[in-house]
Amino acid sequence: MDMPLSNIVIYLLTATRWTLLLSAIAFAGGGIGALLLLLLRYGMPRLGARLLHLYVGLFQGTPLVQQLFLVFYGLPLLGIDVPPIVAAGIGLTLYASAFLAEIWRGCVDAIPRGQWDAGSALGLNFFMQMWDVILPQALRIAVPPTVGFLTQLVKATALASIVGFVELTKSGQIVSNATFQPLLVYSIVAAIYFALCYPLTLCARLLERKLSQSR
Amino acid sequence: MGYQLDFGALAGYFGLFLEGMGVTLGLTAIAASLGLALSIGGAATASRGRRWARVAVLAYVEAIRNTPFIVQMFFIFFGLPELGLRLTAMQAAVLAMTVNLSAYSIEILRAGIEAVAPGQREAGAALGIKPVEVFIFVVLPQAVANVYPALVSQIVMTMLESAVVSQIAVTDLTHVADLIQSRTYRAFETYFVITVVYLVLAVLVRRLFALAGRRLFAGRVG
Numbered sequence: 142m143d144m145p146l147s148n149i150v151i152y153l154l155t156a157t158r159w160t161l162l163l164s165a166i167a168f169a170g171g172g173i174g175a176l177l178l179l180l181l182r183y184g185m186p187r188l189g190a191r192l193l194h195l196y197v198g199l200f201q202g203t204p205l206v207q208q209l210f211l212v213f214y215g216l217p218l219l220g221i222d223v224p225p226i227v228a229a230g231i232g233l234t235l236y237a238s239a240f241l242a243e244i245w246r247g248c249v250d251a252i253p254r255g256q257w258d259a260g261s262a263l264g265l266n267f268f269m270q271m272w273d274v275i276l277p278q279a280l281r282i283a284v285p286p287t288v289g290f291l292t293q294l295v296k297a298t299a300l301a302s303i304v305g306f307v308e309l310t311k312s313g314q315i316v317s318n319a320t321f322q323p324l325l326v327y328s329i330v331a332a333i334y335f336a337l338c339y340p341l342t343l344c345a346r347l348l349e350r351k352l353s354q355s356r
Numbered sequence: 357m358g359y360q361l362d363f364g365a366l367a368g369y370f371g372l373f374l375e376g377m378g379v380t381l382g383l384t385a386i387a388a389s390l391g392l393a394l395s396i397g398g399a400a401t402a403s404r405g406r407r408w409a410r411v412a413v414l415a416y417v418e419a420i421r422n423t424p425f426i427v428q429m430f431f432i433f434f435g436l437p438e439l440g441l442r443l444t445a446m447q448a449a450v451l452a453m454t455v456n457l458s459a460y461s462i463e464i465l466r467a468g469i470e471a472v473a474p475g476q477r478e479a480g481a482a483l484g485i486k487p488v489e490v491f492i493f494v495v496l497p498q499a500v501a502n503v504y505p506a507l508v509s510q511i512v513m514t515m516l517e518s519a520v521v522s523q524i525a526v527t528d529l530t531h532v533a534d535l536i537q538s539r540t541y542r543a544f545e546t547y548f549v550i551t552v553v554y555l556v557l558a559v560l561v562r563r564l565f566a567l568a569g570r571r572l573f574a575g576r577v578g
Contacts, residue, residue: 204519299426
């Protein structure tokens with residue numbers, strides 16, 4: 142099939158919105174998941190620490206492809222039939238929760254113990270200590286590594302193509318098969334990913350430098 | 357709920373599991389060796405090389421780190437033949453993994469090199485040792501010791517990421533899973549077992565390197 146360059150680019154750019162949407166879903170879901178894990182971790186120190194350790198170990202110690210396969214084939218077994226975007230969204234949410242929880246735990250741990258003590262001395266309960274005292278301070282140092290993780294997450298969405306979700310990488314495969322121009326097509330696909338990820342990388346680096354200067 | 361999990365269906369495929377494991381570990385070992393060798397040169401260039409060489413290494417690192425591994429692999433396997441470089445699936449997988457790993461480990465090693473006290477290099481120079489030898493025998497061992505845990509993590513991540521090579525029909529662990537599930541129709545059970553195998557491999561590789569690290573850099577690596 143003969144396809145002019147402009148059509149290829151437009152087709153791939155159109156597919157990019159699915160990559161962006163999936164990244165957004167995974168980031169939002171992962172953020173909520175990580176927050177819940179953190180509440181568990183600090184609300185029930187002994188059990189929570191063990192659970193978090195287990196959860197993070199499982200998701201950082203197995204391939205994301207396998208995690209997506211398990212969600213994709215596992216949900217129907219529970220009688221839940223989901224379209225690929227939901228399966229991919231859930232899989233990536235679980236994955237992002239593990240990484241974000243691990244990053245944010247480091248940030249919460251960096252807040253001096255005295256802040257917790259001061260909170261409880263003022264009669265704040267656990268949630269008030271966490272929400273009003275600890276998290277606002279942890280947030281400041283959490284921003285640069287979180288933005289850095291976003292790069293990783295955008296790249297991770299490429300694996301959703303394997304469970305049949307048509308995002309940027311899958312569209313690249315489709316166009317490449319149709320046009321017999323894999324070199325050109327995958328160069329454009331790579332360039333689009335680069336255009337999405339590199340600004341995030343730079344942003345993370347800049348924020349990190351700012352933060353280290355302010356301290 | 358009508359579905360009964362049946363792991364027994366997989367019992368006959370033990371040999372295939374082992375083969376897949378062998379391929380995954382083999383790919384990782386080759387890519388780790390080549391990638392680390394490459395990144396020693398890259399990191400040395402990035403921290404001490406001429407300006408144009410530094411820019412070239414930096415561009416390489418950024419290009420690889422800001423694009424997905426699977427796209428790099430497709431580019432190598434499907435794209436490069438157009439330029440006359442036709443690789444087998446296995447060669448393409450090794451090349452893609454090596455390129456990917458090296459970009460990350462260049463950054464890691466560079467940080468390690470920059471953390472070595474300048475006095476070490478100066479002491480070497482004062483003793484009349486050639487700069488190349490100072491780098492190889494004085495700076496590099498300390499640099500590696502500085503960042504050893506990060507390098508090990510990167511190797512484990514490369515192994516886990518290599519699950520993607522099944523997409524170009526390399527017969528690794530994930531490919532074995534695809535094969536078995538298409539024969540047994542037991543997709544969930546198969547992927548569950550394979551996931552556990554990956555987890556065990558990741559833990560074992562980590563342990564092995566930690567053990568090696570304690571011997572190689574006695575007292576320097578936690």
